[in-house]
Amino acid sequence: MLKGNVVVIEDDEITGILIKRIFEREFKFNFVLFRNGLEGLEYIQNNSPSLIILDIMLPGKNGFEILKELRESEAHKNTKIILLSAKSNSSDIERGFDLSADEYITKPFQQQEFVVRIRKLMRAS
Amino acid sequence: MLLLTTFLYLLVYTFWTRAKKKYWSRYKVKFRAMFMPLILDYIETANRQSDADDVIKKLTRRNEDIVLFLEILDEITEILNGDDRKKLNWLIKHALFDRFYRKKLYSNSVNAQLLACVYYSKSGYLNRKMTVRLISLISSRNTKVAYASAKVLQNSTNEYIRLNTLKSFFKRPDASSMMIGELLHLFHQNADKIYQMSGILLKQLLLQKDIPKDRKQLVIDYIAYHNLYEYSLFLRNYLQTVLYRFENKSLIVSLINALGELRVKEAGTLIRSYSTIQNAEIRICCVEALNQLGGSDNLSFITGMLLDIEFDVRKRIIQTLVQDPDNGHLLLEKFMLTYLKFVSKVWTSELPPNDMLVFINKLRSITTGIRITSANKALHFNPVQK
Amino acid sequence: MIQAIEWGIITYFLSLNSVYLLLVISSLIYIRQQMLLSDVVKPSSLFKSKVYKTISILVPAYNEAGNIIESVESLLRLEYPEYEIIVINDGSSDETIERLKDHFKLTKTELFYKQSIDHQPVRGIYKTAEIPNLTVIDKENGGKSDALNAGINVSDYDLVCSIDADSILEQDVLKKLIQTFVRHKDTIAAGGIVRVINGCKIVNREIKEIHVPDGFLGRLQSVEYLRAFLFGRVGWDYLKSLLIISGAFGIFDRKAILEVGGYSVDSVGEDIELIIRLHSHFLRSKKEYNIRFLPEPICWTEVPVDYKSLKNQRNRWHRGLADSLWRHKYMLFNPTYGRIGLLVMPFFLIFELIGPIIILLSYLYLGVLFFIPGYTSISFIVLFFAVSVIYGMVVSLISVLAEEIAYKTYSSTKDILILTAYSFIENMGYRQIHSYWQVLGIIDFIKGNKSWGKMERKGFKANSAS
Numbered sequence: 001m002l003k004g005n006v007v008v009i010e011d012d013e014i015t016g017i018l019i020k021r022i023f024e025r026e027f028k029f030n031f032v033l034f035r036n037g038l039e040g041l042e043y044i045q046n047n048s049p050s051l052i053i054l055d056i057m058l059p060g061k062n063g064f065e066i067l068k069e070l071r072e073s074e075a076h077k078n079t080k081i082i083l084l085s086a087k088s089n090s091s092d093i094e095r096g097f098d099l100s101a102d103e104y105i106t107k108p109f110q111q112q113e114f115v116v117r118i119r120k121l122m123r124a125s
Numbered sequence: 126m127l128l129l130t131t132f133l134y135l136l137v138y139t140f141w142t143r144a145k146k147k148y149w150s151r152y153k154v155k156f157r158a159m160f161m162p163l164i165l166d167y168i169e170t171a172n173r174q175s176d177a178d179d180v181i182k183k184l185t186r187r188n189e190d191i192v193l194f195l196e197i198l199d200e201i202t203e204i205l206n207g208d209d210r211k212k213l214n215w216l217i218k219h220a221l222f223d224r225f226y227r228k229k230l231y232s233n234s235v236n237a238q239l240l241a242c243v244y245y246s247k248s249g250y251l252n253r254k255m256t257v258r259l260i261s262l263i264s265s266r267n268t269k270v271a272y273a274s275a276k277v278l279q280n281s282t283n284e285y286i287r288l289n290t291l292k293s294f295f296k297r298p299d300a301s302s303m304m305i306g307e308l309l310h311l312f313h314q315n316a317d318k319i320y321q322m323s324g325i326l327l328k329q330l331l332l333q334k335d336i337p338k339d340r341k342q343l344v345i346d347y348i349a350y351h352n353l354y355e356y357s358l359f360l361r362n363y364l365q366t367v368l369y370r371f372e373n374k375s376l377i378v379s380l381i382n383a384l385g386e387l388r389v390k391e392a393g394t395l396i397r398s399y400s401t402i403q404n405a406e407i408r409i410c411c412v413e414a415l416n417q418l419g420g421s422d423n424l425s426f427i428t429g430m431l432l433d434i435e436f437d438v439r440k441r442i443i444q445t446l447v448q449d450p451d452n453g454h455l456l457l458e459k460f461m462l463t464y465l466k467f468v469s470k471v472w473t474s475e476l477p478p479n480d481m482l483v484f485i486n487k488l489r490s491i492t493t494g495i496r497i498t499s500a501n502k503a504l505h506f507n508p509v510q511k
Numbered sequence: 512m513i514q515a516i517e518w519g520i521i522t523y524f525l526s527l528n529s530v531y532l533l534l535v536i537s538s539l540i541y542i543r544q545q546m547l548l549s550d551v552v553k554p555s556s557l558f559k560s561k562v563y564k565t566i567s568i569l570v571p572a573y574n575e576a577g578n579i580i581e582s583v584e585s586l587l588r589l590e591y592p593e594y595e596i597i598v599i600n601d602g603s604s605d606e607t608i609e610r611l612k613d614h615f616k617l618t619k620t621e622l623f624y625k626q627s628i629d630h631q632p633v634r635g636i637y638k639t640a641e642i643p644n645l646t647v648i649d650k651e652n653g654g655k656s657d658a659l660n661a662g663i664n665v666s667d668y669d670l671v672c673s674i675d676a677d678s679i680l681e682q683d684v685l686k687k688l689i690q691t692f693v694r695h696k697d698t699i700a701a702g703g704i705v706r707v708i709n710g711c712k713i714v715n716r717e718i719k720e721i722h723v724p725d726g727f728l729g730r731l732q733s734v735e736y737l738r739a740f741l742f743g744r745v746g747w748d749y750l751k752s753l754l755i756i757s758g759a760f761g762i763f764d765r766k767a768i769l770e771v772g773g774y775s776v777d778s779v780g781e782d783i784e785l786i787i788r789l790h791s792h793f794l795r796s797k798k799e800y801n802i803r804f805l806p807e808p809i810c811w812t813e814v815p816v817d818y819k820s821l822k823n824q825r826n827r828w829h830r831g832l833a834d835s836l837w838r839h840k841y842m843l844f845n846p847t848y849g850r851i852g853l854l855v856m857p858f859f860l861i862f863e864l865i866g867p868i869i870i871l872l873s874y875l876y877l878g879v880l881f882f883i884p885g886y887t888s889i890s891f892i893v894l895f896f897a898v899s900v901i902y903g904m905v906v907s908l909i910s911v912l913a914e915e916i917a918y919k920t921y922s923s924t925k926d927i928l929i930l931t932a933y934s935f936i937e938n939m940g941y942r943q944i945h946s947y948w949q950v951l952g953i954i955d956f957i958k959g960n961k962s963w964g965k966m967e968r969k970g971f972k973a974n975s976a977s
Contacts, residue, residue, distance in 0.1 A: 012200075012204075014161070014197070014200050014201060014204060015204050017161060017165070018165065018201075018204060018205075021165060025169075036714075057590065057682075059682075062588060065588075086203065107203060107204050108202070108203060108204055108205050108206035108210070109204070109205065109206065109207075110205065110206060110207035110208060110209060111168075111169075111205065111209055112207075112208070113207070131905055132901065132904060132905050132908060135905065135908050135909060135912055136908065136931065138912060139908070139911065139912040139915055139927065139931065140924075140927070142912070142915050143915055143924060143927060146915075147924075301693055301694045302562050302693050303562055303690075303693050303694075306562055339696065436625045437625075440623060440624075440625075443623070493623065494623045497621045497622065497623040498623055500620075500621070501620065501621075501622075504618075504620065504640060505640040505643070
């Protein structure tokens with residue numbers, strides 16, 4: 001089983017619970033959840049997660065801003081970051097990849113597919 | 126004295142309301158804490174429809190519980206799809222809910238009818254008897270009920286029922302454009318339920334006399350937005366039948382826009398004929414449409430419109446030609462060369478007469494516009510045009 | 512003779528509070544109607560891009576160096592398909608423009624637009640390729656209206672929004688406001704509910720808890736805002752007679768503003784004046800139009816908490832009202848102007864504008880009564896007390912209650928207790944002093960005072976939890 005620390009920044013209650021269950025079931029990750037962008041970002045900057053899952057529409061600071069700041073910092077240039085969002089316009093997806101996200105998963109998604117993508121991403125490191 | 130009693134009554138009522146709300150929100154939290162894991166477990170482990178029964182068994186028949194439960198299911202449908210969604214549907218379509226809401230559908234209370242319609246939109250279940258009832262609800266005095274039942278009817282496997290629903294609903298004066306847009310969207314969705322959509326049904330909406338023009342506009346916008354090319358020639362012919370009158374202005378604008386979006390080359394001549402019309406908004410959309418139709422003839426024609434009397438039209442032409450990836454800028458150059466020669470000739474003689482001055486100022490404004498717009502394009506300062 | 516005066520006073524207060532009551536009750540009905548499954552009409556399709564018009568947010572800034580970056584950054588976070596922000600630096604004497612240029616890395620550029628409305632000369636326009644929807648205009652000082660007019664000229668979008676630099680907007684406010692334009696065709700202006708941010712707990716730029724302010728004046732204003740803004744305006748809207756949209760946040764159809772010539776530069780109450788002018792123009796030309804109010808909270812603003820600032824603010828508001836009504840006095844009782852001319856403006860004239868004078872005189876009269884030996888008209892005093900103070904309390908309390916029913920935004924019961932208590936206190940002294948300020952305002956207006964006065968502002972940082 002893959003190991004590591006995952007930080008999830010997501011303000012929707014059910015999505016948060018769902019992702020937590022997925023990680024508990026399929027991976028042996030330490031799981032931390034934040035519902036506010038600024039709080040999540042601060043935590044990330046003081047720790048070194050192996051994986052970050054970001055929603056885009058967040059209070060405090062939105063996902064794109066957080067992604068940009070992380071990629072501009074030395075410590076997190078290469079951390080694996082997945083964007084998870086209900087925003088499914090091609091322009092948003094394009095923007096996500098322009099800002100160097102490793103993956104962009106749109107809601108609604110399938111749990112199995114989600115798991116597969118994470119496995120693939122973590123193995124690539 | 127009367128006032129004092131009213132006052133005290135209000136005081137008590139306020140606190141009573143708050144207490145009630147507090148109680149319910151605590152209840153809701155407890156309910157969700159209990160059922161969320163159950164539902165999520167179910168999604169992970171269920172194999173058959175009957176597994177849904179196990180979960181439902183734990184639910185009481187209380188009104189509030191059913192509503193809260195469905196709320197959770199609703200939220201999950203926003204997040205999960207595919208196989209997970211299928212299992213979710215087993216839950217949503219369960220007989221318990223169906224019975225609960227079927228009763229409401231036939232009740233006389235507007236609230237109940239609304240709740241029932243909202244449920245059936247999601248569950249997708251529709252039989253003949255319900256259809257009859259829903260059709261009658263479209264004439265309800267309450268807009269939301271009419272809208273909600275129109276939405277449910279878009280689940281019908283009979284395309285004519287879908288269409289006739291739209292016909293009835295679009296006649297209502299209180300239908301908002303958001304509602305209309307949503308219904309049009311649902312009309313084509315789940316079209317796999319319908320064996321085959323026959324031809325261009327939406328044209329009936331455009332030809333119907335008692336549907337207000339602004340609705341027809343939305344239908345046309347919808348057709349354009351979703352690239353329903355099969356409507357191309359119909360729209361061109363339709364434009365020919367619309368007389369130019371003030372009240373038809375928006376309809377004409379929509380039609381020209383649509384013909385541009387759908388790249389209906391056969392409509393070129395027709396659109397050009399609108400380029401001299403009095404209304405600036407129509408002239409602007411001619412420019413945009415001709416630009417979308419493309420081709421050097423159309424672009425030259427647009428350049429020829431550059432001396433338009435309205436600033437907004439000139440600005441749009443300049444923006445269009447500057448943005449054009451091929452020869453737009455060459456046409457602008459040619460324009461400038463032609464007129465600049467003229468201007469310099471005029472200036473070298475004495476001060477030009479007044480009407481000439483207006484013309485020269487227009488030219489000046491145009492050349493300024495070309496300069497600034499081109500510079501901004503190079504610096505990527507132009508936001509994407511809508 | 513004395514009888515006449517007394518009956519006059521009683522009638523006045525009775526009618527004033529009854530109208531308020533009517534407004535509050537219609538608001539309540541309307542809001543309940545709206546709330547019934549308001550999410551039935553939720554657009555899920557992508558088609559909404561056709562329905563959502565484009566918006567330019569205009570931010571006039573004068574000496575806002577402290578707040579401006581934070582303000583613009585938060586505006587950039589709004590959720591809306593296509594909108595732009597135009598900041599207009601109105602000849603600030605501090606480093607407003609330098610901070611903007613620095614923080615956003617702006618470069619000077621030119622834009623092609625038509626000078627439809629006149630204003631003080633523009634010194635430069637700044638943009639950056641990284642944030643295509645931000646434009647900063649630097650111009651000579653000309654006042655708020657002048658700055659807004661410059662912004663309107665430069666804007667190329669369907670709707671313009673004027674906002675105070677110290678207002679905080681919710682992220683989905685534009686999506687909410689557009690509903691009004693979608694629901695009612697021919698809408699040319701719309702406003703929404705303004706709430707008091709003092710006392711709210713802001714953590715990490717999120718409004719975590721909503722409480723009443725700590726100070727005496729703050730709490731009074733909370734009740735006042737609920738009554739007058741929240742329910743007063745919604746009520747007027749229900750009766751299709753909206754006259755005022757808050758200056759803190761209002762959204763207008765750009766072409767409509769151009770038609771009437773933009774904001775007026777020499778008016779103190781430019782927001783009211785614009786609305787009245789819009790009514791006047793569209794009624795005269797018999798065009799279909801709608802000016803609506805969205806019964807949902809959209810904007811948070813800081814209210815003054817010291818006596819002097821509050822007094823100045825109310826004085827200015829009242830001068831603004833006087834000025835606007837005076838400019839358009841031709842509309843009063845004039846049938847060409849329909850409901851607005853026949854009912855609404857006279858109401859505002861008699862009850863809102865001149866009202867404070869009558870109120871003060873009534874209290875003076877009451878005071879005088881005590882000095883007349885032997886004169887004891889207990890019934891009058893009791894009746895007076897009933898219609899002015901208690902009736903007022905009832906109306907205020909209903910507003911607090913209505914807020915509970917409709918929104919329940921206050922985080923704790925303690926807040927509601929406080930609000931209830933203050934709906935008492937509001938009527939026992941505050942409204943009377945308020946009338947006094949308003950009378951001063953009228954006097955100042957007649958004298959021709961046009962100043963804005965300073966407001967002591969604590970800024971966003973004071974409200975955040977550290």
